[in-house]
Amino acid sequence: MLEALTIPPVPEGLAARIAARIDAKTKPPGSLGRIEDLAIALGLAQRRDDPEADPAELMIFAADHGIVAEGVSAWPAEVTAQMVLNFLGGGAAANVFARAAGVGVQVIDAGVASDLPVAPGLVRAGIRRGTRNAAAEDALSPAEVEAALEFGAALARDAAARGVRVIALGEMGIGNTSTAALLAHAVEGLPLAPLAGPGAGLDAPGVTRKIAILERAAARRPGRLAPLDALAAFGGFEIAAMAGALIGAASAGVAVLVDGYISTAAAMVALAARPEARASCLFAHRSHEPGHRLMLAHLGVDPLLDLDMRLGEGTGALLAVPIVRAAARMLAEMATFESAGVSGRGGA
């Protein structure tokens, strides 16, 4: 089904048309700097001359990772489910930033291992509870990968049908920095050790142990892997669902705000499978997780913000929403030299 989703090409001349409109606004040409580039990028992402930032929605995809049994995280796996309850209660950083930014939140159990109550507002994939331990065996079956991708794509297309214009990709999953590192290594050939960092708070000896565990996992499936094979080898459910959501959003003309280290790994996987979705992506921030710099450099991306954040949940993407909104409204609402009767550049 996912292969059947067509991603519309960027219309010919769209960037030049938006750039010309921006140049007619009452300001010295180029004086809004990267906000001007962002307005064009939003137009390209939505394949529209008049892109909109609202409504924007945060999707928080939560899941667990079997590799946590090896000791790759400073935190126990139960924290994933506990944080899902916190998201549902509105008390997490993502909830607070979403309220501050005027963004709706959807909480998604993409494959959490611990018990979660049936709760209104919790969307469930119902594929499986957690991945297998990728250091010992493949984390997901090909059918599970397919199901998670389809699930994410369907959620994004549902959001598009509700009129959502921008989807922010957030996640929660103890151990998912390990999975993200393995995916970036396998799909793009980036070196594994510099991709492996403290995640949610490992100390230096912990990072050294994490690297050894990740090397063992990578050795099980050596060499470059196709994106879906890499997801099967290493997981995880939330990353596959985010990759599916990105492709689903791109197919529906919805812009995707990519968040931090794990969200970017999902984008890497999605873009390896569907390069034509690249124009649909806006990159929100540079995470403090050291490997994020490598990923962004590999993608040739200079994100909007760099605030030393490394939380995930979509918090970096949420902080970028007001900037994206300002760019869209600049394009829609700013007067032109002509409409405002302001003189153009004169001679001496």
Ligand SMILES: O=C(O)c1ccc[n+]([C@@H]2O[C@H](COP(=O)([O-])O)[C@@H](O)[C@H]2O)c1
């Ligand atoms: O978004 C980031 O850049 C980021 C960087 C480091 C950690 N995290 C979050 O921390 C969790 C994963 O960390 P870890 O050490 O358990 O792999 C997961 O819930 C992520 O949302 C997120």
Ligand SMILES: Cc1cc2nc[nH]c2cc1C
């Ligand atoms: C408490 C906590 C909150 C998080 N939010 C995203 N990742 C997280 C990891 C932990 C440990």
